[in-house]
Amino acid sequence: MRLVNRLPAPGWARVLALLPFVAVLVLYLIASAMRLADNPADKLLPSFATIGDAIVRMAFTVDIRTGTIPLWSDTIASLGRLFAGLGIATLIGAVLGIAIGVLPYLRALLGQFVAVVSMVPPLAILPILFITMGLGEASKIALIAIGIAPLLIRDIALRVTDMPPQQFVKAQTLGASSWTLVLRVVLPQILPRLIDSVRLQIGPAWLFLISAEAIASESGLGYRIFLVRRYLAMDVILPYVAWITLLAFVMEIALVALQRRAFPWFAAARTAQ
Incomplete structure:
Protein backbone atom coordinates (compact mmCIF):
# COMPACT_ATOMS: atom_id res chain seq x y z
CA MET A 1 0.00 0.00 0.00
CA ASN A 39 27.68 26.97 34.94
CA PRO A 40 25.16 26.48 37.78
CA ALA A 41 24.29 30.19 37.58
CA ASP A 42 23.36 30.00 33.90
CA LYS A 43 20.10 31.83 33.15
CA LEU A 44 19.57 30.95 29.50
CA LEU A 45 18.10 27.47 30.07
CA PRO A 46 16.90 27.30 33.68
CA SER A 47 15.96 23.99 35.25
CA PHE A 48 12.36 22.92 35.64
CA ALA A 49 12.68 23.52 39.38
CA THR A 50 13.69 27.13 38.79
CA ILE A 51 10.84 27.57 36.30
CA GLY A 52 8.43 26.05 38.82
CA ASP A 53 9.54 28.56 41.48
CA ALA A 54 8.97 31.40 39.00
CA ILE A 55 5.48 30.09 38.18
CA VAL A 56 4.57 30.02 41.85
CA ARG A 57 5.89 33.56 42.26
CA MET A 58 4.11 34.97 39.19
CA ALA A 59 0.86 32.97 39.21
CA PHE A 60 0.11 32.29 42.88
CA THR A 61 1.80 35.07 44.87
CA VAL A 62 0.40 38.56 45.37
CA ASP A 63 2.75 41.33 44.30
CA ILE A 64 3.27 43.57 47.34
CA ARG A 65 3.76 46.67 45.18
CA THR A 66 0.57 46.34 43.10
CA GLY A 67 -1.57 44.09 45.30
CA THR A 68 -2.31 41.78 42.34
CA ILE A 69 -1.11 38.42 41.10
CA PRO A 70 1.10 39.31 38.09
CA LEU A 71 0.20 36.51 35.69
CA TRP A 72 -3.55 36.89 36.08
CA SER A 73 -3.59 40.69 35.99
CA ASP A 74 -1.39 40.59 32.87
CA THR A 75 -3.66 37.99 31.28
CA ILE A 76 -6.82 39.99 31.94
CA ALA A 77 -5.26 43.14 30.48
CA SER A 78 -3.97 41.39 27.36
CA LEU A 79 -7.15 39.40 26.67
CA GLY A 80 -9.27 42.52 26.99
CA ARG A 81 -7.20 44.27 24.31
CA LEU A 82 -7.03 41.19 22.12
CA PHE A 83 -10.76 40.46 22.15
CA ALA A 84 -11.59 44.10 21.49
CA GLY A 85 -9.22 44.29 18.52
CA LEU A 86 -10.30 40.96 17.08
CA GLY A 87 -13.98 41.80 17.56
CA ILE A 88 -13.67 45.12 15.74
CA ALA A 89 -11.61 43.54 12.95
CA THR A 90 -14.10 40.66 12.56
CA LEU A 91 -17.06 43.02 12.30
CA ILE A 92 -15.30 45.23 9.75
CA GLY A 93 -14.05 42.21 7.82
CA ALA A 94 -17.48 40.59 7.64
CA VAL A 95 -19.39 43.73 6.63
CA LEU A 96 -16.95 45.12 4.09
CA GLY A 97 -15.89 41.70 2.81
CA ILE A 98 -19.46 40.67 2.03
CA ALA A 99 -20.28 44.09 0.57
CA ILE A 100 -17.23 44.07 -1.71
CA GLY A 101 -17.93 40.50 -2.77
CA VAL A 102 -21.59 41.12 -3.54
CA LEU A 103 -21.62 44.65 -5.01
CA PRO A 104 -19.61 45.10 -8.23
CA TYR A 105 -19.45 48.90 -7.89
CA LEU A 106 -18.08 48.66 -4.36
CA ARG A 107 -15.64 45.98 -5.49
CA ALA A 108 -14.38 48.30 -8.22
CA LEU A 109 -14.13 51.17 -5.72
CA LEU A 110 -12.48 49.44 -2.75
CA GLY A 111 -11.07 46.15 -4.03
CA GLN A 112 -7.62 47.41 -5.02
CA PHE A 113 -7.49 49.89 -2.14
CA VAL A 114 -8.02 47.14 0.43
CA ALA A 115 -5.44 44.97 -1.36
CA VAL A 116 -2.83 47.74 -1.09
CA VAL A 117 -3.70 48.53 2.54
CA SER A 118 -3.35 44.87 3.47
CA MET A 119 0.28 45.00 2.28
CA VAL A 120 1.23 47.74 4.75
CA PRO A 121 3.21 46.20 7.66
CA PRO A 122 1.04 46.94 10.71
CA LEU A 123 4.04 47.29 13.02
CA ALA A 124 5.39 50.05 10.77
CA ILE A 125 2.41 52.25 11.61
CA LEU A 126 2.60 51.60 15.35
CA PRO A 127 4.54 54.85 15.98
CA ILE A 128 1.87 56.73 14.00
CA LEU A 129 -0.84 55.23 16.19
CA PHE A 130 1.02 56.17 19.36
CA ILE A 131 1.47 59.74 18.10
CA THR A 132 -2.11 60.21 16.96
CA MET A 133 -3.98 58.14 19.56
CA GLY A 134 -1.64 58.27 22.53
CA LEU A 135 -0.12 55.43 24.52
CA GLY A 136 -3.38 54.19 26.04
CA GLU A 137 -5.62 51.26 25.20
CA ALA A 138 -7.01 52.74 21.98
CA SER A 139 -3.73 52.56 20.06
CA LYS A 140 -3.10 48.94 21.05
CA ILE A 141 -6.61 47.86 20.07
CA ALA A 142 -6.37 49.87 16.84
CA LEU A 143 -3.13 48.11 15.89
CA ILE A 144 -4.80 44.70 16.16
CA ALA A 145 -7.86 45.85 14.22
CA ILE A 146 -5.82 47.56 11.49
CA GLY A 147 -3.48 44.60 11.21
CA ILE A 148 -6.25 42.00 10.91
CA ALA A 149 -9.23 43.73 9.24
CA PRO A 150 -7.80 44.20 5.71
CA LEU A 151 -6.85 40.53 5.48
CA LEU A 152 -10.28 39.45 6.68
CA ILE A 153 -11.95 41.78 4.17
CA ARG A 154 -9.94 40.34 1.28
CA ASP A 155 -10.50 36.76 2.36
CA ILE A 156 -14.25 37.14 2.84
CA ALA A 157 -14.63 39.06 -0.43
CA LEU A 158 -12.81 36.28 -2.30
CA ARG A 159 -14.97 33.62 -0.67
CA VAL A 160 -18.12 35.50 -1.68
CA THR A 161 -16.99 35.88 -5.28
CA ASP A 162 -16.13 32.17 -5.38
CA MET A 163 -19.71 31.21 -4.54
CA PRO A 164 -21.55 29.56 -7.47
CA PRO A 165 -23.23 32.32 -9.52
CA GLN A 166 -26.22 30.02 -10.03
CA GLN A 167 -27.19 30.64 -6.41
CA PHE A 168 -27.47 34.37 -7.02
CA VAL A 169 -29.39 33.85 -10.25
CA LYS A 170 -31.89 31.47 -8.63
CA ALA A 171 -32.40 33.75 -5.63
CA GLN A 172 -33.09 36.74 -7.86
CA THR A 173 -35.40 34.66 -10.03
CA LEU A 174 -37.43 33.92 -6.92
CA GLY A 175 -37.69 37.66 -6.28
CA ALA A 176 -34.92 38.15 -3.71
CA SER A 177 -33.70 41.72 -3.26
CA SER A 178 -30.02 42.52 -2.76
CA TRP A 179 -30.54 42.67 1.03
CA THR A 180 -32.45 39.38 1.08
CA LEU A 181 -29.78 37.77 -1.07
CA VAL A 182 -27.12 38.79 1.43
CA LEU A 183 -29.09 37.60 4.45
CA ARG A 184 -30.49 34.35 3.05
CA VAL A 185 -27.82 33.20 0.58
CA VAL A 186 -24.45 34.80 1.35
CA LEU A 187 -24.38 35.19 5.13
CA PRO A 188 -25.24 31.58 6.10
CA GLN A 189 -22.46 30.27 3.87
CA ILE A 190 -19.87 32.91 4.78
CA LEU A 191 -20.16 32.86 8.58
CA PRO A 192 -18.45 29.45 9.06
CA ARG A 193 -15.73 30.55 6.66
CA LEU A 194 -15.37 33.78 8.61
CA ILE A 195 -14.62 31.68 11.69
CA ASP A 196 -11.87 29.93 9.74
CA SER A 197 -10.44 33.30 8.72
CA VAL A 198 -10.44 34.54 12.31
CA ARG A 199 -8.73 31.34 13.44
CA LEU A 200 -5.89 32.00 11.02
CA GLN A 201 -5.47 35.52 12.40
CA ILE A 202 -5.13 34.59 16.07
CA GLY A 203 -1.34 34.29 15.80
CA PRO A 204 -0.84 37.68 14.07
CA ALA A 205 -3.23 39.30 16.55
CA TRP A 206 -1.08 38.11 19.45
CA LEU A 207 2.02 39.36 17.64
CA PHE A 208 0.58 42.86 17.24
CA LEU A 209 -0.63 42.90 20.84
CA ILE A 210 2.69 41.85 22.34
CA SER A 211 4.57 44.33 20.17
CA ALA A 212 2.35 47.20 21.33
CA GLU A 213 2.55 46.14 24.98
CA ALA A 214 6.32 45.81 24.81
CA ILE A 215 6.76 49.40 23.59
CA ALA A 216 4.23 51.30 25.67
CA SER A 217 2.27 49.60 28.43
CA GLU A 218 2.18 49.14 32.17
CA SER A 219 0.38 45.80 32.12
CA GLY A 220 -0.07 42.79 29.89
CA LEU A 221 1.76 39.62 28.97
CA GLY A 222 3.96 41.35 26.41
CA TYR A 223 4.78 44.10 28.88
CA ARG A 224 5.89 41.56 31.48
CA ILE A 225 8.08 39.61 29.06
CA PHE A 226 9.96 42.70 27.94
CA LEU A 227 10.14 44.03 31.50
CA VAL A 228 11.98 40.99 32.86
CA ARG A 229 14.21 40.48 29.82
CA ARG A 230 16.59 43.11 31.16
CA TYR A 231 17.29 40.74 34.04
CA LEU A 232 17.66 37.74 31.71
CA ALA A 233 14.77 36.15 33.63
CA MET A 234 14.21 33.20 31.33
CA ASP A 235 12.47 31.39 34.20
CA VAL A 236 9.67 33.97 33.83
CA ILE A 237 9.82 34.49 30.07
CA LEU A 238 9.48 30.81 29.14
CA PRO A 239 6.31 30.21 31.23
CA TYR A 240 4.80 33.41 29.86
CA VAL A 241 5.51 32.30 26.29
CA ALA A 242 4.01 28.88 27.04
CA TRP A 243 0.96 30.57 28.62
CA ILE A 244 0.41 32.79 25.57
CA THR A 245 0.66 29.73 23.34
CA LEU A 246 -1.87 27.88 25.50
CA LEU A 247 -4.29 30.83 25.40
CA ALA A 248 -4.02 31.00 21.61
CA PHE A 249 -4.62 27.25 21.37
CA VAL A 250 -7.69 27.47 23.62
CA MET A 251 -9.05 30.27 21.42
CA GLU A 252 -8.52 28.04 18.39
CA ILE A 253 -10.35 25.13 20.03
CA ALA A 254 -13.20 27.41 21.11
CA LEU A 255 -13.68 28.72 17.57
CA VAL A 256 -13.66 25.19 16.15
CA ALA A 257 -16.27 24.13 18.70
CA LEU A 258 -18.39 27.19 17.87
CA GLN A 259 -18.18 26.40 14.18
CA ARG A 260 -19.23 22.78 14.70
CA ARG A 261 -22.06 23.74 17.03
CA ALA A 262 -23.44 26.61 14.97
CA PHE A 263 -22.82 25.15 11.50
CA PRO A 264 -22.86 21.34 11.73
CA TRP A 265 -23.43 21.04 7.99
CA PHE A 266 -20.12 22.81 7.31
CA ALA A 267 -18.15 20.56 9.65
CA ALA A 268 -19.84 17.46 8.14
CA ALA A 269 -18.97 18.58 4.60
CA ARG A 270 -15.34 19.19 5.61
CA THR A 271 -15.06 15.77 7.29
CA ALA A 272 -16.50 14.07 4.20
CA GLN A 273 -13.82 15.54 1.93
Whole structure:
Protein backbone atom coordinates (compact mmCIF):
# COMPACT_ATOMS: atom_id res chain seq x y z
CA MET A 1 0.00 0.00 0.00
CA ARG A 2 1.29 3.46 -0.89
CA LEU A 3 2.26 5.72 2.00
CA VAL A 4 -0.27 8.34 0.91
CA ASN A 5 -3.05 5.81 1.52
CA ARG A 6 -1.90 4.56 4.92
CA LEU A 7 -3.86 6.12 7.78
CA PRO A 8 -2.78 5.82 11.44
CA ALA A 9 -5.21 4.27 13.89
CA PRO A 10 -6.84 6.76 16.29
CA GLY A 11 -4.62 5.64 19.17
CA TRP A 12 -1.45 5.94 17.12
CA ALA A 13 -2.55 9.32 15.81
CA ARG A 14 -2.69 10.64 19.39
CA VAL A 15 0.72 9.16 20.18
CA LEU A 16 2.23 10.69 17.05
CA ALA A 17 0.69 14.06 17.92
CA LEU A 18 2.36 13.98 21.35
CA LEU A 19 5.80 12.90 20.12
CA PRO A 20 7.02 16.35 18.96
CA PHE A 21 6.07 17.91 22.31
CA VAL A 22 7.86 15.16 24.23
CA ALA A 23 10.90 15.52 21.98
CA VAL A 24 11.09 19.26 22.63
CA LEU A 25 10.86 18.74 26.40
CA VAL A 26 13.55 16.04 26.36
CA LEU A 27 15.88 18.20 24.25
CA TYR A 28 15.34 21.12 26.61
CA LEU A 29 16.09 18.97 29.67
CA ILE A 30 19.30 17.68 28.09
CA ALA A 31 20.45 21.14 26.96
CA SER A 32 19.57 22.69 30.33
CA ALA A 33 21.42 19.96 32.26
CA MET A 34 24.52 20.43 30.08
CA ARG A 35 24.58 24.22 30.51
CA LEU A 36 23.91 24.08 34.25
CA ALA A 37 26.65 21.47 34.68
CA ASP A 38 29.14 23.92 33.16
CA ASN A 39 27.68 26.97 34.94
CA PRO A 40 25.16 26.48 37.78
CA ALA A 41 24.29 30.19 37.58
CA ASP A 42 23.36 30.00 33.90
CA LYS A 43 20.10 31.83 33.15
CA LEU A 44 19.57 30.95 29.50
CA LEU A 45 18.10 27.47 30.07
CA PRO A 46 16.90 27.30 33.68
CA SER A 47 15.96 23.99 35.25
CA PHE A 48 12.36 22.92 35.64
CA ALA A 49 12.68 23.52 39.38
CA THR A 50 13.69 27.13 38.79
CA ILE A 51 10.84 27.57 36.30
CA GLY A 52 8.43 26.05 38.82
CA ASP A 53 9.54 28.56 41.48
CA ALA A 54 8.97 31.40 39.00
CA ILE A 55 5.48 30.09 38.18
CA VAL A 56 4.57 30.02 41.85
CA ARG A 57 5.89 33.56 42.26
CA MET A 58 4.11 34.97 39.19
CA ALA A 59 0.86 32.97 39.21
CA PHE A 60 0.11 32.29 42.88
CA THR A 61 1.80 35.07 44.87
CA VAL A 62 0.40 38.56 45.37
CA ASP A 63 2.75 41.33 44.30
CA ILE A 64 3.27 43.57 47.34
CA ARG A 65 3.76 46.67 45.18
CA THR A 66 0.57 46.34 43.10
CA GLY A 67 -1.57 44.09 45.30
CA THR A 68 -2.31 41.78 42.34
CA ILE A 69 -1.11 38.42 41.10
CA PRO A 70 1.10 39.31 38.09
CA LEU A 71 0.20 36.51 35.69
CA TRP A 72 -3.55 36.89 36.08
CA SER A 73 -3.59 40.69 35.99
CA ASP A 74 -1.39 40.59 32.87
CA THR A 75 -3.66 37.99 31.28
CA ILE A 76 -6.82 39.99 31.94
CA ALA A 77 -5.26 43.14 30.48
CA SER A 78 -3.97 41.39 27.36
CA LEU A 79 -7.15 39.40 26.67
CA GLY A 80 -9.27 42.52 26.99
CA ARG A 81 -7.20 44.27 24.31
CA LEU A 82 -7.03 41.19 22.12
CA PHE A 83 -10.76 40.46 22.15
CA ALA A 84 -11.59 44.10 21.49
CA GLY A 85 -9.22 44.29 18.52
CA LEU A 86 -10.30 40.96 17.08
CA GLY A 87 -13.98 41.80 17.56
CA ILE A 88 -13.67 45.12 15.74
CA ALA A 89 -11.61 43.54 12.95
CA THR A 90 -14.10 40.66 12.56
CA LEU A 91 -17.06 43.02 12.30
CA ILE A 92 -15.30 45.23 9.75
CA GLY A 93 -14.05 42.21 7.82
CA ALA A 94 -17.48 40.59 7.64
CA VAL A 95 -19.39 43.73 6.63
CA LEU A 96 -16.95 45.12 4.09
CA GLY A 97 -15.89 41.70 2.81
CA ILE A 98 -19.46 40.67 2.03
CA ALA A 99 -20.28 44.09 0.57
CA ILE A 100 -17.23 44.07 -1.71
CA GLY A 101 -17.93 40.50 -2.77
CA VAL A 102 -21.59 41.12 -3.54
CA LEU A 103 -21.62 44.65 -5.01
CA PRO A 104 -19.61 45.10 -8.23
CA TYR A 105 -19.45 48.90 -7.89
CA LEU A 106 -18.08 48.66 -4.36
CA ARG A 107 -15.64 45.98 -5.49
CA ALA A 108 -14.38 48.30 -8.22
CA LEU A 109 -14.13 51.17 -5.72
CA LEU A 110 -12.48 49.44 -2.75
CA GLY A 111 -11.07 46.15 -4.03
CA GLN A 112 -7.62 47.41 -5.02
CA PHE A 113 -7.49 49.89 -2.14
CA VAL A 114 -8.02 47.14 0.43
CA ALA A 115 -5.44 44.97 -1.36
CA VAL A 116 -2.83 47.74 -1.09
CA VAL A 117 -3.70 48.53 2.54
CA SER A 118 -3.35 44.87 3.47
CA MET A 119 0.28 45.00 2.28
CA VAL A 120 1.23 47.74 4.75
CA PRO A 121 3.21 46.20 7.66
CA PRO A 122 1.04 46.94 10.71
CA LEU A 123 4.04 47.29 13.02
CA ALA A 124 5.39 50.05 10.77
CA ILE A 125 2.41 52.25 11.61
CA LEU A 126 2.60 51.60 15.35
CA PRO A 127 4.54 54.85 15.98
CA ILE A 128 1.87 56.73 14.00
CA LEU A 129 -0.84 55.23 16.19
CA PHE A 130 1.02 56.17 19.36
CA ILE A 131 1.47 59.74 18.10
CA THR A 132 -2.11 60.21 16.96
CA MET A 133 -3.98 58.14 19.56
CA GLY A 134 -1.64 58.27 22.53
CA LEU A 135 -0.12 55.43 24.52
CA GLY A 136 -3.38 54.19 26.04
CA GLU A 137 -5.62 51.26 25.20
CA ALA A 138 -7.01 52.74 21.98
CA SER A 139 -3.73 52.56 20.06
CA LYS A 140 -3.10 48.94 21.05
CA ILE A 141 -6.61 47.86 20.07
CA ALA A 142 -6.37 49.87 16.84
CA LEU A 143 -3.13 48.11 15.89
CA ILE A 144 -4.80 44.70 16.16
CA ALA A 145 -7.86 45.85 14.22
CA ILE A 146 -5.82 47.56 11.49
CA GLY A 147 -3.48 44.60 11.21
CA ILE A 148 -6.25 42.00 10.91
CA ALA A 149 -9.23 43.73 9.24
CA PRO A 150 -7.80 44.20 5.71
CA LEU A 151 -6.85 40.53 5.48
CA LEU A 152 -10.28 39.45 6.68
CA ILE A 153 -11.95 41.78 4.17
CA ARG A 154 -9.94 40.34 1.28
CA ASP A 155 -10.50 36.76 2.36
CA ILE A 156 -14.25 37.14 2.84
CA ALA A 157 -14.63 39.06 -0.43
CA LEU A 158 -12.81 36.28 -2.30
CA ARG A 159 -14.97 33.62 -0.67
CA VAL A 160 -18.12 35.50 -1.68
CA THR A 161 -16.99 35.88 -5.28
CA ASP A 162 -16.13 32.17 -5.38
CA MET A 163 -19.71 31.21 -4.54
CA PRO A 164 -21.55 29.56 -7.47
CA PRO A 165 -23.23 32.32 -9.52
CA GLN A 166 -26.22 30.02 -10.03
CA GLN A 167 -27.19 30.64 -6.41
CA PHE A 168 -27.47 34.37 -7.02
CA VAL A 169 -29.39 33.85 -10.25
CA LYS A 170 -31.89 31.47 -8.63
CA ALA A 171 -32.40 33.75 -5.63
CA GLN A 172 -33.09 36.74 -7.86
CA THR A 173 -35.40 34.66 -10.03
CA LEU A 174 -37.43 33.92 -6.92
CA GLY A 175 -37.69 37.66 -6.28
CA ALA A 176 -34.92 38.15 -3.71
CA SER A 177 -33.70 41.72 -3.26
CA SER A 178 -30.02 42.52 -2.76
CA TRP A 179 -30.54 42.67 1.03
CA THR A 180 -32.45 39.38 1.08
CA LEU A 181 -29.78 37.77 -1.07
CA VAL A 182 -27.12 38.79 1.43
CA LEU A 183 -29.09 37.60 4.45
CA ARG A 184 -30.49 34.35 3.05
CA VAL A 185 -27.82 33.20 0.58
CA VAL A 186 -24.45 34.80 1.35
CA LEU A 187 -24.38 35.19 5.13
CA PRO A 188 -25.24 31.58 6.10
CA GLN A 189 -22.46 30.27 3.87
CA ILE A 190 -19.87 32.91 4.78
CA LEU A 191 -20.16 32.86 8.58
CA PRO A 192 -18.45 29.45 9.06
CA ARG A 193 -15.73 30.55 6.66
CA LEU A 194 -15.37 33.78 8.61
CA ILE A 195 -14.62 31.68 11.69
CA ASP A 196 -11.87 29.93 9.74
CA SER A 197 -10.44 33.30 8.72
CA VAL A 198 -10.44 34.54 12.31
CA ARG A 199 -8.73 31.34 13.44
CA LEU A 200 -5.89 32.00 11.02
CA GLN A 201 -5.47 35.52 12.40
CA ILE A 202 -5.13 34.59 16.07
CA GLY A 203 -1.34 34.29 15.80
CA PRO A 204 -0.84 37.68 14.07
CA ALA A 205 -3.23 39.30 16.55
CA TRP A 206 -1.08 38.11 19.45
CA LEU A 207 2.02 39.36 17.64
CA PHE A 208 0.58 42.86 17.24
CA LEU A 209 -0.63 42.90 20.84
CA ILE A 210 2.69 41.85 22.34
CA SER A 211 4.57 44.33 20.17
CA ALA A 212 2.35 47.20 21.33
CA GLU A 213 2.55 46.14 24.98
CA ALA A 214 6.32 45.81 24.81
CA ILE A 215 6.76 49.40 23.59
CA ALA A 216 4.23 51.30 25.67
CA SER A 217 2.27 49.60 28.43
CA GLU A 218 2.18 49.14 32.17
CA SER A 219 0.38 45.80 32.12
CA GLY A 220 -0.07 42.79 29.89
CA LEU A 221 1.76 39.62 28.97
CA GLY A 222 3.96 41.35 26.41
CA TYR A 223 4.78 44.10 28.88
CA ARG A 224 5.89 41.56 31.48
CA ILE A 225 8.08 39.61 29.06
CA PHE A 226 9.96 42.70 27.94
CA LEU A 227 10.14 44.03 31.50
CA VAL A 228 11.98 40.99 32.86
CA ARG A 229 14.21 40.48 29.82
CA ARG A 230 16.59 43.11 31.16
CA TYR A 231 17.29 40.74 34.04
CA LEU A 232 17.66 37.74 31.71
CA ALA A 233 14.77 36.15 33.63
CA MET A 234 14.21 33.20 31.33
CA ASP A 235 12.47 31.39 34.20
CA VAL A 236 9.67 33.97 33.83
CA ILE A 237 9.82 34.49 30.07
CA LEU A 238 9.48 30.81 29.14
CA PRO A 239 6.31 30.21 31.23
CA TYR A 240 4.80 33.41 29.86
CA VAL A 241 5.51 32.30 26.29
CA ALA A 242 4.01 28.88 27.04
CA TRP A 243 0.96 30.57 28.62
CA ILE A 244 0.41 32.79 25.57
CA THR A 245 0.66 29.73 23.34
CA LEU A 246 -1.87 27.88 25.50
CA LEU A 247 -4.29 30.83 25.40
CA ALA A 248 -4.02 31.00 21.61
CA PHE A 249 -4.62 27.25 21.37
CA VAL A 250 -7.69 27.47 23.62
CA MET A 251 -9.05 30.27 21.42
CA GLU A 252 -8.52 28.04 18.39
CA ILE A 253 -10.35 25.13 20.03
CA ALA A 254 -13.20 27.41 21.11
CA LEU A 255 -13.68 28.72 17.57
CA VAL A 256 -13.66 25.19 16.15
CA ALA A 257 -16.27 24.13 18.70
CA LEU A 258 -18.39 27.19 17.87
CA GLN A 259 -18.18 26.40 14.18
CA ARG A 260 -19.23 22.78 14.70
CA ARG A 261 -22.06 23.74 17.03
CA ALA A 262 -23.44 26.61 14.97
CA PHE A 263 -22.82 25.15 11.50
CA PRO A 264 -22.86 21.34 11.73
CA TRP A 265 -23.43 21.04 7.99
CA PHE A 266 -20.12 22.81 7.31
CA ALA A 267 -18.15 20.56 9.65
CA ALA A 268 -19.84 17.46 8.14
CA ALA A 269 -18.97 18.58 4.60
CA ARG A 270 -15.34 19.19 5.61
CA THR A 271 -15.06 15.77 7.29
CA ALA A 272 -16.50 14.07 4.20
CA GLN A 273 -13.82 15.54 1.93
